[in-house]
Amino acid sequence: MVIRSYDFGEADRVIVLLTKNHGLVRAVAKGVRRAKSRFGSRLQLFVNLDVQLYSGRNLATITQADTVDYFGAQIIDDYDKYTAACVMLEAAERLSLDHDPFLYELVVATLSTLQGSEQPMLELDAFLLKAMAHAGWAPSLFNCAQCGAPGPHHAFHPAIGGAACGKCRPPGAAEVDTETLHIMWLIAHGHKAEATVAQAGEAHQLIRALLQWHLERKVNALSVMDQQLK
Structure with missing residues (x-):
């Protein structure tokens, strides 16, 4: 579940996710602020997601995100x-x-x-x-x-x-x-x-x-x- 996000770098955004089995996960969505982002509007508040992440030292990287529920x-x-x-x-x-x-x-x-x-x-x-x-x-x-x-x-x-x-x-x-x-x-x-x-x-x-x-x-x-x- 997306519970918060904030800008990171020139075109990226950090997405704070509340997960079912891993608590809070902070992950970077690369290029999400560009008009042609492959993530579209999925990485926003009140969206329940199925995501794939690549683990990093401080932040994970979101490699795929599919909407499960949108409550907004x-x-x-x-x-x-x-x-x-x-x-x-x-x-x-x-x-x-x-x-x-x-x-x-x-x-x-x-x-x-x-x-x-x-x-x-x-x-x-x-x-x-x-x-x-x-x-x-x-x-x-x-x-x-x-x-x-x-x-x-x-x-x-x-x-x-x-x-x-x-x-x-x-x-x-x-x-x-x-x-x-x-x-x-x-x-x-x-x-x-x-x-x-x-x-x-x-x-x-x-x-x-x-x-x-x-x-x-x-x-x-x-x-x-x-x-x-x-």
């Missing part, structure tokens, strides 16, 4: 879907592990669902929760993350790992609707969830804070999405 047709013309998909690809790059097909398969499945979704932000948030859970960062959404006291609780803080009871609530914890945490649990486990605009927005901000806490750096595409939400 129903995404790139819809701003909400496009920004959600961009956040997903950027997060996938940060969360990728070697020899682990889970994230690749989750990206493909989510892009497929996102094409016809009427709630792209919830689809993105479900992806982020599942990806973080696979990385070992699943938040506690009912019991207190600090002491295990049964919930539901009204506070959430990424530093302690999710929901917080009154005794364990740290300074700066967000005051949350317990139904928002329930919605997060539902989408994290693959269930449908009906959310108001306020609940969906609150869930998104909690998931955003949790992701950036663990990554210890900004996800640039999230900032673009948040500007639109404002």
Whole structure:
């Protein structure tokens, strides 16, 4: 899956691929920026590819690329879907592990669902929760993350790992609707969830804070999405 690309030299481009069995692979597509490139438009975002690579010291070289799926047709013309998909690809790059097909398969499945979704932000948030859970960062959404006291609780803080009871609530914890945490649990486990605009927005901000806490750096595409939400 093409998740990022950038120009390299006069006519080449580096393509960042999320692979099923080899984690992230960075490869050069030679001459792809020329008008008569043999790769055409295949090496772009939201394209699932079957590629042949020649291994190099630092970068592989793409020798052949055939399109398996193209998800962009129903995404790139819809701003909400496009920004959600961009956040997903950027997060996938940060969360990728070697020899682990889970994230690749989750990206493909989510892009497929996102094409016809009427709630792209919830689809993105479900992806982020599942990806973080696979990385070992699943938040506690009912019991207190600090002491295990049964919930539901009204506070959430990424530093302690999710929901917080009154005794364990740290300074700066967000005051949350317990139904928002329930919605997060539902989408994290693959269930449908009906959310108001306020609940969906609150869930998104909690998931955003949790992701950036663990990554210890900004996800640039999230900032673009948040500007639109404002």
